[in-house]
Amino acid sequence: MAKRVGMEVAVAVAEAVGQCDIDMAAVYPITPQSHIAEHLSDLVADGKIDAEFVTVESEHSAMSAVIGASGTGARVYTATSSQGLMLMHELLPIASGMRLPIVMGIANRAVSGPLNILNDHSDIMPQRDSGWISIFVENGQEAVDVSIQAFKIAEHKDVNLPVCVNIDGFQLTHMVEPLEFPDQELVDKFLPPRVPYATLHPSKPVTMGAFAMSDYFTEMQKAKDEALINSKKVILEVWDEWAKMFGRAYKPVETYKADDAEILMLTMGSMGETAEMAIDALRAKGVSVGLIKLRLWRPFPFEEIKAVLKAAKKLIVTDRAVSFGGPGGPVFSEIKSALYSEARRPAIYNYIIGLGGRDVTVKDFIGMVEKVIPCSAEKTVDTYEYWGVRES
Amino acid sequence: MNIVENFDLYAPRLINKKELLSAGHRACTGCAEVLAVRLMCKALGENTVIASATGCMEIVSSMYPTTAWEVPWIHVAFENAAAVAAGVEAGLAGLRKKGKIDDRYIKVVGMAGDGGTMDIGFQALSGAMERGHDMLFVCFDNEAYMNTGIQRSSGTPMGASTTTAPAGKISSGQKTWKKNMPEIMVAHGVSYVATACPSYPLDFIRKVEKAKSIKGPSYIHCFSVCPTGWRCGSHLAIAMGRLAVESGVFPLYEVENGKYKMSSEMPKKLKPVKDYFKAQGRFRHLGEEEVKTIQHKVESEYQKILDKAKYLKAWD
Numbered sequence: 001m002a003k004r005v006g007m008e009v010a011v012a013v014a015e016a017v018g019q020c021d022i023d024m025a026a027v028y029p030i031t032p033q034s035h036i037a038e039h040l041s042d043l044v045a046d047g048k049i050d051a052e053f054v055t056v057e058s059e060h061s062a063m064s065a066v067i068g069a070s071g072t073g074a075r076v077y078t079a080t081s082s083q084g085l086m087l088m089h090e091l092l093p094i095a096s097g098m099r100l101p102i103v104m105g106i107a108n109r110a111v112s113g114p115l116n117i118l119n120d121h122s123d124i125m126p127q128r129d130s131g132w133i134s135i136f137v138e139n140g141q142e143a144v145d146v147s148i149q150a151f152k153i154a155e156h157k158d159v160n161l162p163v164c165v166n167i168d169g170f171q172l173t174h175m176v177e178p179l180e181f182p183d184q185e186l187v188d189k190f191l192p193p194r195v196p197y198a199t200l201h202p203s204k205p206v207t208m209g210a211f212a213m214s215d216y217f218t219e220m221q222k223a224k225d226e227a228l229i230n231s232k233k234v235i236l237e238v239w240d241e242w243a244k245m246f247g248r249a250y251k252p253v254e255t256y257k258a259d260d261a262e263i264l265m266l267t268m269g270s271m272g273e274t275a276e277m278a279i280d281a282l283r284a285k286g287v288s289v290g291l292i293k294l295r296l297w298r299p300f301p302f303e304e305i306k307a308v309l310k311a312a313k314k315l316i317v318t319d320r321a322v323s324f325g326g327p328g329g330p331v332f333s334e335i336k337s338a339l340y341s342e343a344r345r346p347a348i349y350n351y352i353i354g355l356g357g358r359d360v361t362v363k364d365f366i367g368m369v370e371k372v373i374p375c376s377a378e379k380t381v382d383t384y385e386y387w388g389v390r391e392s
Numbered sequence: 393m394n395i396v397e398n399f400d401l402y403a404p405r406l407i408n409k410k411e412l413l414s415a416g417h418r419a420c421t422g423c424a425e426v427l428a429v430r431l432m433c434k435a436l437g438e439n440t441v442i443a444s445a446t447g448c449m450e451i452v453s454s455m456y457p458t459t460a461w462e463v464p465w466i467h468v469a470f471e472n473a474a475a476v477a478a479g480v481e482a483g484l485a486g487l488r489k490k491g492k493i494d495d496r497y498i499k500v501v502g503m504a505g506d507g508g509t510m511d512i513g514f515q516a517l518s519g520a521m522e523r524g525h526d527m528l529f530v531c532f533d534n535e536a537y538m539n540t541g542i543q544r545s546s547g548t549p550m551g552a553s554t555t556t557a558p559a560g561k562i563s564s565g566q567k568t569w570k571k572n573m574p575e576i577m578v579a580h581g582v583s584y585v586a587t588a589c590p591s592y593p594l595d596f597i598r599k600v601e602k603a604k605s606i607k608g609p610s611y612i613h614c615f616s617v618c619p620t621g622w623r624c625g626s627h628l629a630i631a632m633g634r635l636a637v638e639s640g641v642f643p644l645y646e647v648e649n650g651k652y653k654m655s656s657e658m659p660k661k662l663k664p665v666k667d668y669f670k671a672q673g674r675f676r677h678l679g680e681e682e683v684k685t686i687q688h689k690v691e692s693e694y695q696k697i698l699d700k701a702k703y704l705k706a707w708d
Contacts, residue, residue, distance in 0.1 A: 023486030026479060050490060052482035057519030061475035064468055064516065068443060068479025071466050073493070074486050076479075094468055193492070200464040200480055202439045202498060207459035209467035216456050 002180045002246075009140040010035035010173040012181075013079070013105050013165075016147040018043045019187045023074035026054040026065035031117045032169035033081040033107040040077075059084035063091040070100040071208050073199035075151060078102070081169055082109035082123045089127060095162045096131030097224055098209055101154035101194070102162040104132075105147060107169040108269065110356040118357020119169040121269065121320040124297070125330045131224050133163040133231055134298040138254075138272040140177035143167045145248060148187060152238050155194045159231045166297070168270040170357065182246050190245055232299045252301035254293040255308055257283060261290030263369055264309065264346070265316040268294045268331060271353075271360055275318075278365030289369055294331065305338045314372050315346040318387075320354045328384040347375065351387040364388065406594060408434040410462075417460040418452040422626025424633055425449060425532045425616035428590035429503070432530060432614075435600035438463060441480050442501045445473035445508030448539045449532065471512040474520035474529055477502030481525045499528060499604050506533040506547030510571050521580040521609045528603045528610045531573060534618035542621040546571040549641070550689070551682055552674040554621075559677035569689065577611040578647050581707075584610040586646035591617075591633030592657050595644060602646070615642045623673025635668040640694040651706035652697065665690050 007015070014036050017025075025044075027037040044053040052069075056062045059080050066076040080088060085106060095102055110116040111123050124134065133153060137143045143165065150163040167173055182190075198206045212220060232252070239250040256276050258264055267275045272293040282289045292308055294301075309315060319329020327333050332350040339345040349372050354360040364387060412433035419426035429449055433440070441464045444450045450467045453460040468476045481500040487493045502520070504513050509531035517529060536554045537543040544557040544566055553565040577585045584606045588596040596614065603610035615636055617629040624632060636642040640662040644655035665687045669675035678686075 023490065023492070024479070024482045026482070050486075052486040054478060054482050054523065056475065056478075057515060057522070060472060061478070061516050061519055064472035064475035065479030065482065067468050068466060068476035068481075069483030069486070070479075072441075072480055072483035072487060074483035076483070090469060091472070098468075199493075200441045200466055201484075201493060202441070202464060202496070203494070205438075205462055205464045207454055207461050207465050210454040210456040210459060211451055211467075212456040 002183055004178050004180050006176055007140070007179050008035060008174060008176050009143050009167065010107065011039045012140055012144050012179050013147050013167065014039035014043060015181065016144040017077050018049045019181070019184060020148055020151050020191055021075060021188070021193065022049065022051045022077050024052045024054070024066070024069040025077045026056050026062040026069070027078055028056050028059045028062045028080070028084060030059070030081045030084040032109060032173045033079045033084070033105070035173065036079040036105055036107065059087040060091065063088040063095065066102050067091060067095050067098065067100055070102050071098070071200045073194065073196035073201070075155070075194045076102050077104070079105035079107070081107040082111055085123045085127060086111060089130070092127055092130035092132060092162075094209070097220065099160040099197070099227065100162060101151070101160055103147070103150040103154055104162065104164045106164050106166050107173045108166050109169040116356040119171045120355045120357070121166070122322070122355070124164070124166055125321040125323070128298065128330065131161065131228055132298060133161055133228065133235070134166065135163065136166040136269045136295055136297055137172070138270055138293060138295075140172065140175060140179050141248070143172065144179055144181065145242065145246070145250070148182065148191065149238050149242055149250075152191050153231065153235055156234045156238070157195070157197070159227065159234050160197060161227055161231055166269060172270040186245055190241065228299050232296070232301065235296065250295065251304070252296035253304040253308055254295060256291040256293070258290030258292060258308060260288065261312060262288040263314045263316070263372065264290050264292055264312040265318070265365065265369065266292040266294060266331070266335065267318050268297065269320070271318065274360060274362055275365045277362045278369070281362065281366060282369055287369065287373070300334055300338070302338045305335065306342060309339065309346060310344070312346045314375070315348045316368050316372060317348060317350050318353050319350060322352055322355070332384070349375070350384045352385070353387045358388070407597060408437060410434070410438070412436070412438065412462040413453065414460045414462060416458075418455060419448070420620045420626070422619040422629045424590050424629040425534055425618065426452065428532055428596065428614050428616050431590055431593050431596055432600050433463060435597040436463070436499055436501060436604055439496055440499050440501060441466070441484070442503060443468070443473050443477035443480055445504030445513055446470040447505040447508055448534075449503065449505070451539060470508055472516045473502040473504045473508055473513060474517040477527050477529065478520040478523065478525045481527050500526065502527060502529040504531060505538070506531060506535060507537045507545045509533070510546045510573050518580065521577060521582050521611070524608055526607055526609070528612065530612045530614055532614050532616045534616045534621060535570075536621050538618050538621040547573070550686055551678050553677060554674070564678060564682055565674070574611070574613045574647070578650065582609050582611050583649050584646070587613045587615065587642065587644050589615040589633045589637055589642060589644065591630045591637065592644065595655055595657055599646060621674070624671045628671055632668070632671065635663065638663045639665050639668040640690050641665060641668055643694055643697055645697055645701065649706040650704060652701040652704055654698070654701050662691070662694065
């Protein structure tokens with residue numbers, strides 16, 4: 001039986017990856033991903049991971065190297081954050097376009113302008129359309145579990161796509177939490193060796209990354225889109241299997257006291273547990289409020305979102321990134337899109353919160369809910385507000 | 393001069409008959425670079441994986457749904473051929489040591505043009521060489537960004553007219569001396585560095601074979617005449633390569649563990665640079681003084697290499 005241990009989440013992510021029989025990893029250090037990189041190095045140095053470990057000279061080369069290695073049929077891992085992810089940006093759609101399974105941990109951190117090393121989601125949002133499966137985790141246990149599940153999803157014959165696991169930087173990566181690691185035997189059973197579709201090996205020469213002009217390009221883009229959309233089926237199957245083997249269930253959209261709630265709040269990532277405390281406090285005061293936690297960012301779970309929003313009158317969407325000059329935060333835009341064709345839909349209020357590591361407390365969530373209580377539910381004009389911003 | 397008489401007669405015995413870069417690719421008429429790539433493949437043989445940068449050779453050889461490659465080949469982006477090759481090498485090593493693939497030796501080769509090597513790909517190459525991956529990197533240097541339309545690179549020679557460093561009323565084309573890439577590779581401690589040119593096919597093949605036998609990083613800088621970009625007749629590609637070598641503009645040499653050795657193809661007496669410039673439109677605007685300056689630089693650079701060959705010893 002798996003034991004519970006207290007461990008820093010970044011270290012635990014490296015431990016979990018170490019359970020997955022990876023063949024190759026390439027990493028470049030960046031705060032707050034560095035503890036993942038360091039602990040992976042320790043595991044390799046102690047012979048606990050039998051993998052080639054490439055300490056590249058940039059994140060661009062980290063992604064390039066794992067693409068090359070995944071091309072050989074190897075099981076590969078990398079991790080990064082913020083500016084590192086931005087430097088990889090060019091290669092992300094190439095990795096998915098080449099249909100190469102890669103697992104990447106992202107210690108989410110604000111993107112510079114000005115420099116800031118703390119947590120928000122402005123690094124992953126510009127990667128939204130890169131064709132990667134993108135999953136957010138809420139706590140250390142989810143970081144461990146999803147890091148293992150990600151290999152199975154990425155390498156599935158009906159998927160063959162890269163997967164990124166979003167782990168809030170510092171707020172999550174640097175927390176010491178009680179964690180349960182799955183037994184190695186069970187992980188081996190859950191995650192058999194990768195069976196690649198094609199490999200860079202002289203026994204059967206293939207060309208990867210060919211040049212395609214207008215006669216094929218559109219078809220390739222659609223094929224990638226369909227692969228990503230269809231990956232949801234596999235993700236759900238993998239989560240079912242995980243629940244059966246390890247007793248922890250995962251869904252694309254999680255809810256908390258949401259069934260009968262008139263007001264719903266939506267979070268993504270580590271803020272979920274703080275928001276739950278706000279829900280409890282508000283419920284105690286008789287406010288009909290519940291929480292939605294969006295776990296699967298890509299492919300976007302339209303059906304699940306519509307299902308949980310059927311009855312609510314008001315919806316508060318929190319965003320930890322800004323779409324400058326745009327229609328609101330990126331999560332807000334997706335939710336609005338999802339609901340546009342629905343006959344019944346809640347009024348939506350968008351709050352930009354927790355940028356660059358700014359703390360978001362239970363009091364903040366309560367404040368957001370209290371602010372929308374007096375608003376008319378018939379209101380069709382949506383709000384878009386920077387929560388707690390100083391204007392002078 | 394080590395030029396083989398009756399080459400056609402001997403060639404089949406000297407060169408691998410198997411074509412690993414098949415005919416039907418889309419390179420320009422008279423492209424010496426595609427000839428160099430073909431010869432490189434022959435020297436490498438089938439147990440090879442190539443990681444190519446974006447550029448002419450990638451475009452002409454991999455137009456989906458066709459491919460000219462008979463060896464495993466991967467292209468990812470422009471600046472990262474060395475990093476992709478490093479990843480391929482690491483991936484194969486990881487799989488091999490666990491018995492997930494057979495244990496045959498596979499040479500991993502990164503390839504790029506001068507831009508993909510000396511400019512945008514410089515960092516990735518430096519990193520891969522410093523880390524000591526078991527890989528060969530070949531720069532096919534045609535001295536400008538030919539694929540995008542003859543723009544200058546750090547490999548463009550002084551005085552050459554390109555579309556972004558054109559000769560004009562107050563400009564004589566390229567204002568900088570060519571970056572000395574082989575020397576930079578030697579400075580990385582790369583145990584085998586060589587210059588080569590497909591105008592000397594046997595020398596080039598021997599150098600690729602030598603690099604293939606090195607366990608660790610190796611680097612070949614291959615001078616690749618581009619008639620389209622150099623504005624010379626497409627029938628002159630081989631001749632231009634020979635003149636570049638014979639004039640000392642592009643000396644052939646190799647550096648094994650720091651020990652320099654001039655290739656036997658190098659003449660005792662260099663031809664004047666103007667002989668090499670004559671047939672090329674990119675140098676046509678140069679006046680006597682400018683040619684003289686370049687002639688002086690070529691001689692002094694050539695002397696440096698001769699001195700290194702004479703005085704430097706191999707590393708321990």
